[in-house]
Amino acid sequence: MSGKNKITPFHKVLVANRGEIALRVLRTLKEMNIKSVAIYSEADRNCLHVRMADEAVCIGPASSSQSYLNIDAIVTAAKITGADAVHPGYGFLSENADFAAAVEKAGIVFIGPTAKTISMLGVKSTAREIAVKAGVPVTPGSDGVVGKNYHAVARKIGFPLMIKAALGGGGKGMRACLKEADLDRMFKTAQAEARANFGDDRMYFEKLVLNPRHIEVQVAADNYGNVVAFAERDCSLQRRHQKLVEESPSPFVDNKTRLQLQAAACNVVKAAKYSGLGTVEFLMAPTKEFYFMEVNTRLQVEHPVTEEVCGYDLVKLQIQIAQGEKLPFSQKEAATIRCHAIEHRINAEDSEQNFAPCPGTVTEWTPAGGLGVRIDSHIYTGYTIPSFYDSLIAKLIVTAPDRARLLARSRRCLDDFCVEGVKTTIAFHRKIVTNADFISGNTDTGLIERMLKQEKGHESQR
Template sequence: MKTRILIANRGEIALRVIRAVQELGFEAVAVYETPDEMSRHILTADDAIWIGDGPRCDYLNIQKMVTAAKKAKAVAIHPGYGFLAENPLFAKVCEEEGIIFIGPHSKTVADLGNKVVARHIMAEAGIPMVPGTKNLSQGRKGIDEALGFAAEHGYPVMLKATSGGGGRGIRRIDSDEEMQAQLPMARSEALAAFNDDSVYLEKLVLNPRHVEVQILADNFGKTIHLGTRDCSIQRRNQKLIEMAPSHIQNKKLLDTICDTAVKAAQAANYLNAGTVEFLIDQDDNFYFLEINTRIQVEHTVTEMITGIDIVRNQINIALGHSLPFEQEDVQIRGYAIEVRINAEDPKNDFMPEGGKKVTVYRSTGGFGVRLDGMAYQGYTVPEEYDSLLVKLTVHGYTWEETVGRLARCLNNFAIRGPKTTIPFYKNIVVEKDFISGHFDTSYIETHPFIFHYDEEASEGGKLARFIAEIHHSKENPFAK
């Protein structure tokens, strides 16, 4: 029987992992809840196990995942991202049950998942960080601690959930009045989202660049970085566009950040793939933000510029193999940009378009183009899960070539049915600050005109061309 690996996730990341598993000559086992019974990831896998009616709750059930792995006789579980990927208890249960967890050790996941503990580890290692607090005390004492920190460091500050992640559990605070009103609400939201109401404060870095470094670390003492990514274009602290390498022109600064990322991973006794994230202020000072203990959504841009399959290396590291390359073997070639094409309405605060059917799906392609997704013509956008349809990643030799390729791909991508983020991205890729690489985390707020587009005209033109192509193929005897 072939080695079997269970993928404890869904959607495009499950598909991504399935492909890597199969390319290694192993069998991929998918899991699914009832709303996903026609999902592409279970059709692509070698086997699929139903874990419940859901929605979402069964993908979050540790015992059901472990039971499915045992039923499938899987030797390992890949958690993907989201759901259980950063749950230290999931990693620990896998370890106790003798199932290989494709990721860091459970203690590492726990330490780095707690932002206050992570800050302590980094402080001990001399990693630069913005001023921050420990976990704030409960009740009035916690409010007094928060007000004291703000008095010492000044507003604005960021109120953060200690167990937060993915842009959730973060609030900007600009006054004492806001602090007293927001702190209890932040605790309630943190408890609901992460089952932990602990919160802490950090001094806010105004309009920084958000730069991260991809790390791979094996069991033989080798920790390697794969260069930088820039994730500065965000909405509500969630990434919209990712690129690699960072467009910052100060190469010495980026080299220092990469070296610091390796040092940070080593300080945390890190194993497998991870991402060390930093903020860079207007004066080129950089500060540790966090370490994500999983594969990132935006890993595709790093793979495009390095030619290194991160997911394949994740699996091999977990199975006890050493990294097959050294730091000096990692060569950065050109630029890559990823956009997340979601079934959302950017003009309506990015409201999801769940429940709508994709009536037309004509994807783009060509040299230097990669698509990671699960949508197709006839696909119904699930209301129960995230609204991601497909990730579009392009690669080019120069930044200008890469931006031009992305613009061409967006113009040629036709999706009809739900509203999507395509026309929103089309405005960004022709905007002068984006083209020149001048952007930070305030980009969306400072460029409101990118929301000005006529979606119906744009989509209608694509649809008309699509219908014309179908008609032409029927009329032309040579079209086949």
């Protein structure tokens, strides 16, 4: 451990991502007076991250598999530009252990946990085992990957249950199975999806908690075993396991539960000998009992919500930890709740056409502004959204001293926000912030689907 106690300041960092998160990281690098390198595909020549960075290199054609997912090209780019660290952002290669290993092998620091930790926590069944050992509650399940006797295993857990891919994520390779009659069919489709998406078809089962909330805890751990947990984020508003709105603190979590959540998150992270920024995800039953789901070993899309609530720059914290610095604050400071914050993910999607991606040229871009408003976005008037990548175009982050004022501000911002040329989810967010269940804090992961169903019902009645 003694060799680890050294602080090695970075001089130049390569940002291995695009879009708003590349800008997000570049901004912190500037404030820290660290030189930056952007990478881009041929489709992203006109992107803001290319302009904002001190240097930018083209690494491949538009298709992500040949550019932003091309480990060899990105490590080569880091080498030839003389970067001493790589920030992976989220998505793309951010949770790819092979990438972290390739960066480490090239003598460059990967800003994140070690390749070993990523691969260990990336296998969801291994992550569960770690949580069990740490005394953190997990949903009853198959205790690891299931074999040919999966029928017997499923019967033992009981229905309803979740079929999940060992290497899954983003809802891929995941099925809710309500009764045994559906098990064979659903197991096979989930497995095929897992094979296609992750190249791995190991599956496991978990008991399905009905009407759960998705509650997650941001954690940070340094190289010296110090761990802190921040106030929870409520990410219950999801559509097909894709988060739409994230809020902190959760209107459902009381102080006692909050402390329990933070302790549980810290225990998982300590048991995994984790270092860096991470997120521990929990499923919370209506009884406020919570179960460990997984650890995300990267910066998350919704990290600004926590930044606003705690008042710290989490990207800076990531970089400080990677440089070998100790955590600059205590658990008490990290968990302080300074305000209420919410994030609306604005996607270039047509919410009336089943949220189909809607790439194209943005002819007008007039984001909301004013007190308590933060926009993280890479869009400008005249920008053409390519069809190759994620449809997230902006994160609207709103803060206020309490939840009532927060929602009033959110409604005002969503009304102010003007985007022309492409369809966006802004209109759908307006429906969320005026939904009675959402306003009263009565949400669970099924609320969005219920809203959509209700809308369809109204339409057919007309």
